[in-house]
Structure formats: C-alpha cells, structure tokens
Amino acid sequence: MENVTRSGFNRTGAQTSLHTVQNMQAFADEQSPSGPAHIDGVLEGRSIASVRAEFVHEAERIGSVPIPTTLTGVLATGLSKLTGHRPEVLVDKLGERLAFERTGVRLYQALIDKAEAVQADVALPFTIGELKHIRDEELEHMHIVTSALEGLGADPTAQTPCADVAGVASSGAMQVLSDPRTTIAQCLETILSVELTDGAGWDLLIRLSGSAGQDELIKPFREALAREQEHAQQVKGWLERAVVDDLD
Numbered sequence: 219m220e221n222v223t224r225s226g227f228n229r230t231g232a233q234t235s236l237h238t239v240q241n242m243q244a245f246a247d248e249q250s251p252s253g254p255a256h257i258d259g260v261l262e263g264r265s266i267a268s269v270r271a272e273f274v275h276e277a278e279r280i281g282s283v284p285i286p287t288t289l290t291g292v293l294a295t296g297l298s299k300l301t302g303h304r305p306e307v308l309v310d311k312l313g314e315r316l317a318f319e320r321t322g323v324r325l326y327q328a329l330i331d332k333a334e335a336v337q338a339d340v341a342l343p344f345t346i347g348e349l350k351h352i353r354d355e356e357l358e359h360m361h362i363v364t365s366a367l368e369g370l371g372a373d374p375t376a377q378t379p380c381a382d383v384a385g386v387a388s389s390g391a392m393q394v395l396s397d398p399r400t401t402i403a404q405c406l407e408t409i410l411s412v413e414l415t416d417g418a419g420w421d422l423l424i425r426l427s428g429s430a431g432q433d434e435l436i437k438p439f440r441e442a443l444a445r446e447q448e449h450a451q452q453v454k455g456w457l458e459r460a461v462v463d464d465l466d
C-alpha cells in the first residue's frame with residue numbers, strides 16, 4: 219500500500235475524452251426505457267417515485283424483535299418492568315448498539331492490522347497502542363449492551379431489525395478498512411463517520427432507557443457515550459495529521 223496521494227492516468231472524467239461524451243449520451247438516451255423524450259425520471263410511462271412507492275407499500279418489515287416465549291419468562295425478566303407499551307423498541311435499539319459496537323471492534327482491528335503492516339514505511343498519526351485501547355473500549359461497550367439485554371430477559375445473540383440495518387449500513391465501512399489499497403487517511407475518514415454515528419446512537423439509547431424506566435442503564439451508557447466522544451475527537455485529530463502530512 220502506498221500511503222500518499224499521487225497524480226496519475228485517471229481517465230474517469232468526461233474531459234479526458236470530450237469527443238466520445240456525445241456518443242455516450244446518445245447511447246444512454248437510446249437505451250432509456252422510455253426513449254429520449256422521457257429521460258427526466260420517467261420509467262415506462264411511470265415515475266421512479268411511483269415505482270418505489272409501490273414496492274414500499276408491498277414490502278414486509280425487516281425482521282422482528284424476539285421476546286421471551288413464555289409468560290413465566292416475561293414475568294421473571296426486566297421486560298415486565300419496562301414502562302410504556304412498546305418494550306420491543308428498547309430491545310431493538312439495544313440490539314442495534316450491540317451490532318454497531320461489534321463492528322467497531324472489527325473496524326479498529328482491521329486498521330491495527332493495516333497500521334502494523336505499513337508502520338516500517340509510513341509515519342503513523344497514532345500509536346498501535348492507542349488503536350488497541352479504543353478497540354478494547356468498543357469491546358467493553360459491546361459487553362455493556364449484552365448485559366443490559368440479558369438483564370431485560372432478551373436474547374443478545376438475536377439479530378433485531380435495527381441490528382440488521384446497522385450491519386448493512388456499516389458494510390461499506392468494513393469494505394474500505396479491509397481494502398488493501400486504502401490509505402491510513404482514507405480509513406480514518408471512514409472511522410470518523412462511524413464514531414460520530416456511534417455517539418449519536420448512545421445519546422438516543424440514554425434517552426430511550428430513561429423513557430422506558432430503565433434508570434440503572436443510564437450511568438453505564440453515559441460512560442460509554444463519553445468514551446465515544448473521546449474516540450471521535452482522537453480520530454478527527456489523527457485524520458487531520460494524516461492529511462496534512464500528505465501535503466508534504
């Protein structure tokens with residue numbers, strides 16, 4: 219991996235071949251389902267919005283939130299103590315946090331692996347130890363959420379709908395981190411967006427726990443939020459250093 223930005227023979231821009239752009243546009247018009255007269259968002263006489271609306275109305279939801287299957291199980295667990303009529307909302311968001319923190323561990327491990335592979339040749343804006351420290355905190359956060367779910371009588375190994383969506387959303391980040399061609403700065407940019415989302419997620423979970431009457435969850439969740447805010451600040455600083463170093 220080369221950790222610098224370089225000029226090269228990039229031919230993706232239209233200006234590299236102006237005389238063929240018109241041909242390309244003509245071909246796209248010709249292949250459009252409704253022809254050149256209807257290229258402004260119309261598909262076989264229908265707008266793309268109406269096609270999407272039809273699918274949205276027909277689609278089922280992404281999975282469901284599992285709850286203890288027996289009444290005894292429900293009564294014996296914290297689920298029966300939840301205030302409000304929709305305890306599954308908290309379980310769903312806890313499942314999401316669990317999935318997110320697990321991905322966080324994997325993202326940092328991928329960055330550690332990359333950093334260790336290039337450290338002999340590249341000036342890193344962080345130490346490997348700093349990365350390992352954050353990775354371990356992400357793992358601790360995962361265990362905090364696992365304990366919270368178990369305390370409610372929910373199964374932490376179940377994939378909730380929001381956990382499923384979080385997994386899909388972060389799959390792009392995992393691709394960037396595990397791509398051997400990406401630079402340290404590109405990886406940090408990706409992790410920064412993950413960390414910012416992470417902080418917002420904990421913030422929401424704290425509010426939700428309060429609304430559900432689960433006050434004992436708020437303290438450990440606030441501590442996790444504080445760590446996530448530190449992570450975002452650290453990564454932002456490292457990213458700035460990595461990009462500025464690239465200028466030299």
Ligand SMILES: [Fe+2]
Binds near residue numbers: 413416450
């Ligand atoms: Fe984090």
